[in-house]
Amino acid sequence: MRPAQQRSWSCRWFRILAVIGGSGVVGFLLLWAHAFWGFPFQAQRHGRVPLTPAWALECWLWEDDANTAEAVRELLAGYAAHDLPVRTILLDSPWSERYNDFSVDTRRYPDPARFFGELQTNGYRVVLWMTPMVNSRNRDTAVRDATDFAEQARHRGFLAGGGHEIRWWKGTGAFIDYTNPEALQWWHGLQQQVFDWGIDGWKLDGTDTLFSGPGFLPYQRTHAGWLSTRAYMDLYAREEYRHGLTRNPEFIVLTRAIDDRYFPLSHPEGFAPLDAAPVTWVGDRTHEWSSKSAGASDADAMRSSFSLRDRGFEGALRDILASAAKGYCVVGDDIAGYHGPEPIPPRLYIRWAQFAAFTGLFLNGGHGERRLWKRSAEELEIIRRFAWLHTELVPYLFTHVARCHEGGAPLMRPQPGPYHYLLGDDLLVAPIHRDEPDHSVVLPAGRWRHLFDDREVLVGPRTLTRRFELDEFPVYVRDGSVLPLEVRRSYTGFGDASSSNLVTWAVWPRGTNHFEVRHPEGCGQTRLTVESGPALRLSLSGVPKAHRLRIHHSSAPGEVRCDGEPLSPEAWHYDAARQHLWITRRQPGNNRYEIH
Secondary structure (H helix, E strand, O other): OOHHHHHHHHHHHHHHHHHHHOOOHHHHHHHHHHHHHOOOOHHHHOOOOOOOOHHHHOEEEOOOOOOOHHHHHHHHHHHHHOOOOOOEEEEOOOOEOOOOOOOEOOOOOOOHHHHHHHHHHOOOEEEEEEOOEEEEEEOOOOOOEOHHHHHHHHHOOOEHHHOOOEEEOOEEEEEEOOOOHHHHHHHHHHHHHHHHOOOOEEEEOHHHHHOOOHHHOOEEEEOOEEEEHHHHHHHHHHHHHHHHHHHOOOOEEEEEOOOOOOOOOOOOOOOOOHHHOOEEEOOOOEOOOOOOOOOOOHHHHHHOOOOOOOOOHHHHHHHHHHHHHHOOOOEEOEOOOOEOOOOOOHHHHHHHHHHHOOOOOEEEOOOOOOOHHHOOHHHHHHHHHHHHHHHHOHHHHHHHHHHHHOOOOOOEEEOOOOOOEEEOOOEEEOOOOOOOOEEEEEEEEEEEEEOOEEEEEEEEEEEEEEEOOOOOOOEEEEOOOEEEEOOOOOOOOOOOHHHOOOEEEEEOOOOEEEEEEEOOOOOOEEEEEEEOOOOEEEEEEEOOEEEEEEEEOOOOOOOEEEOOEEOOHHHEEEEOOOOEEEEEEEEEEOOEEEEO
């Protein structure tokens, strides 16, 4: 639904319900439901999921303890030195002189033009934190008293509710009026300098859920008429995303999907509308397996008392899968949680990172030590391996994100079993959500192989219980699958540094199958078709790419032919221990292979 239509619906329903409201309690409840749920309901409120750019599917990093250019440089240098992949750096609050004046605090970030330029030159994407608040008082920015700034906006009619202020966790302020064209022109003018420096996205934090008038009535008068909390939340996400795309065609907003923190029934459709949700997270979680566990301390219980559910890892899993079930495509959360008891438990950090590797958002950051080389060697080694695996999966992830954008299923599809889900069509993920030695996996019908040791076929439906060592993780690939990968390192077993600049195809032959990968750079698609029989046949079509095939094959082949001619021994080899046949072609081509 377009913003103008949304405002019209909101105002029309408000007038209708205001009349009904005069009839008593039922009318009052309808008015309250309208403010948070919205009318009409989900089918009309949500549009098509955006196409998330491939860069946003790679690894994100941020810290929230120092908030300075020096800290960012040190963090990125350490990750590069220890070969940990990072594509996006998120600068959280405070980074501006006043909240949401979009003027970089040069005491924290000296010479910001040079700083942002360095990040771009080194290949990083930059996302900045923001909210829709115009503050008169700021809690921890360089300028604490911003009365003049807020009064200027109020006097010009740029604030909702005539400038009605609320207290929030970063100070006191009023909401920018997204229905006022002049207010938007002023607001976007403030943002222009950071756009000129080349930012790639906003992290839209959640003050929109506090949109209310005097007496906490969940409505305020705006330039376009009365607006509900729900309608304002939608405008916030849509307008910031829409404007960002006019400045950068690969711009994203990081918004919230399902998050039960405030009240589980207040936003049953999710916080952001699907059409303004290219990347989502599920709110601030704690460094705990479960904040509701039987062994939680009184302090733990008090910390989570305002939630009816869990703010630990299990709660994140619930909300991420609930978000996927609602249609959100790219969903994740801060690995190991945003804040909470210190230090972060090492086993929790590892298991959460392993799970994040098999989502659309690998987001490592928040409070606590995130410099993995200053934690244990085991954490560094295992998390590095899974961070690279997530990066390798980007062609597979992006293809499914593109299909979702075109009307297909979301990237994650909940399955039977505790927090089980399919990632795309071919990977079954069963996250280890408790710090226990044994873990049960519910396999659906069909033939499955463990992704990290694919020699054995497991036939479902069945439930298997086994011990997964800390460097193992329960992910199963459907027999017959074809997975496109981008491999640049040797950590994961899908190739090594010589795989760079090649499309790696991992193949588990069974029957006739294919996969058509969408190339993120927009050059088109390449299809690999696999036909099993007396001879195994593989054929490539579409955009020709240099490639490497890693084929599960139970025995060494007698001959490998390409386009009818025998391949030289230098072009292929067989790993008998792992039962993998490797074929490499460094010249782009739509080749046809026969394996006898």
